[in-house]
Amino acid sequence: MIKINEMEIPTLDDLQFSEKKVLVRIDINSPVDPETGKLLDYSRIKAYSSTIKELIEKGNSVVLMSHQGRPGDNDFISLEEHSKLLNKYLGASVEFVDDVIGPYARERISKLKPGEILLLDNVRLISEELIEASPLQHAKSFLVRRLSPLFDGYVNDAFAAAHRSQASLVGFPMILKSSAGRVMEREVLALSKIFNPDDSPKVFVLGGGKVLDSLRIIENLVKRKLADRILTGGLIAELFAVAKGIDLGRDNINILEKKGLLSLIPRARKILLSGGPIEIPVDFRVEKEGKVIEEPSSKVTGAIKDIGLTTMNIYSSFIKEAKVIVMRGPMGIIEDERFREGSKELLNNALESPGYVIIGGGHMISMLGSRDIESTKIHVSTGGGALLLFLAGEKLPALEALNMSRGVGK
Template identity: 75%
Template sequence: MNIPTMDDLNFTDSKVLVRIDINSPIDAKTGKLLDDSRIRAHIETIKELTSKGNGVVLVSHQGRPGDSDFTDLEQHSKLLEKYLGMEVEFVGDVMGPYARERIKNMKSGSVLLLDNVRFVSEELIEASPLQHSKSFLIRRLQPFFQGYINDAFATAHRSQASLVGFPLVLKSSAGRVMEKEVSALAKVFNEEESPKLFIMGGGKVLDSLRIIENLVKRRLADRILTGGLIAELFAVAKGLDLGKENLQVLEKVGVLSLVPRARKVLLSGAPIEIPVDFKVEREGKVYEEPASKINGVIKDVGSTTVGIYSSFIRDAKIIVMRGPMGVIEDERFRESSRSLLMNSLESQGYLIVGGGHMISLIGGLGSLDNSKVHVSTGGGALLLFLAGERLPALEALDMSFREMLKK
């Protein structure tokens, strides 16, 4: 695909609609935002546009109808003001007369945030870009703008109106967040960038298995290191006895039903490594035990495994780390994930970090070298990208690019 960037269009003294993703975790009791990292991520794109005299209108969503985090975007606007260092006008409307009036009268270089786009029912529909381009949301807002920028990689896997409809009716490009995400993840599919090492952990076993199946099918991975529940799945698939307690846990969360799929991946010759030892909890105490003799509930990979995995990390050119090795909510089981993360950061390879848990560990490490590290904002989008599936928002930008070439 050809994804145009802000450098290709270079909007100046225009009105630009920018789709961002500031969907953030919210405390169900207080209604306050718990994390503003996604808000901060878009500051570069917005500042660049306003510095060129563009009037910037932001559109985003928060939660889903019926969920506790489904709310308006007023407090998001205050945080945008804080990080931009300028006024952000919050408009309690999306496409009605008030919103259109505020857009019409906005000044050059100013910023306006429309309310939660999911207040509009059309945004909840998954449909083709062509169908969405004819929606009321697009038809009512499009006349006010000279361009559209999609900076919302985290929602790129959705085929919703604000993500795929505007590129068919406006000059469109990726924003800086989207550009960085696509550029970083493209390294995974670059044959010249090798060896490629994937560190797969966490509790989302089906998601991780889908990624691994795609990596193996497309021969993208030189080695896949496993931790968390995905490691236990492959351990069982290899015939290891993890003990009654762990099998009960795997059965309860539906992992054992995936054993045939995991076994099929192994039989294909996939370069998958499983832990040689684990940290287990038994009667409230922590022990390290070999994978062949487990007595306790598995909570992390062991120190020998960390040493082996670290030796693989040293030789890698691309490292993708998705999900922790253990139950990092408990401080006793954070060390392996932290060690592998530190070793990856200190290696010569380019590190791509995805998943909220790993990002939370990175948060305490201080400043990072952006030339060597990419921290993905994407959850589902990152998963589907690595699993080789289509991202409608990127396809819409590609369609827009091809239409521009015709004119």
């Protein structure tokens, strides 16, 4: 049982499914090439192999359920290619069923033998899955009522979709014996460190271009006194610099204005006045007349593209002393090799520090490259929107449903 935010989340260790028929909600929603319709990234598909293998090794039969894209979008496709990739990473046969709740799907599930694995087609083919409602309401949905009688238990391993209150995520725990899967468990255990007072000091490194998202996270961290230091980069750093009264030059102000970010200055100023532990760069790496130079934040004349060397050293000193380091969003325009150094330096210092490192957001994860990850010290979140809302202090319906499920089906 994992305890977090006054919730208790059952795990596979608590329920110990053995020789049962188990429905497993995973999230293998992956980027799709709009031209070919082929998957571009397989990392999420690979991540679920541990949960599935464990269930199969205990004599269970497993039915997998996931979504892919949204109706009307280019990435709203069948899960047939996903099933072939699951075959590869599991080293076991995964049968694709071109159906979700129809007669063929239910018949095939009812005849499933121990050790067999099925992958149902895209659950968003069912219109109910696009509705946000309470767990008790979703327990009455056709999706849940038609499938739940066929199963002995339910495992939610889809942390990346945990911020959705949809039927496949919150309805089944109201009826079936339920637990978190290993991917979900790792996510929740890692994030629980943020709330553990013994794991201090905590340093959050927030950058990138999603300013409103970062601002929501910072407001929650400051309100709940969860962060010892919040190190800012990217556009969120520029916003706080302007809120502090620093003149970043007309060009940079124009960029903030064009992105509609100047209206957020009062919120940023309120955080600063409340004593929030916000650190802003003391220097920037800028582009001016085609050249890359470094300028102090008090005398910026070029276009800001990265944090400067002095800021890198200051931020690195905080990172090296931290017990928990959360990194979300780059410090600069990492698509341009000239402006990757700030993000690269802080990431390297975090990975070499004695602290526990949580990395979220596609840009920071991409900077890991092919390096080996020590799982006991580094957690790479599959989260996306779920991680964002968790850090912003909002409840995750899928976790709430698992907490509510304790005692169901026993």
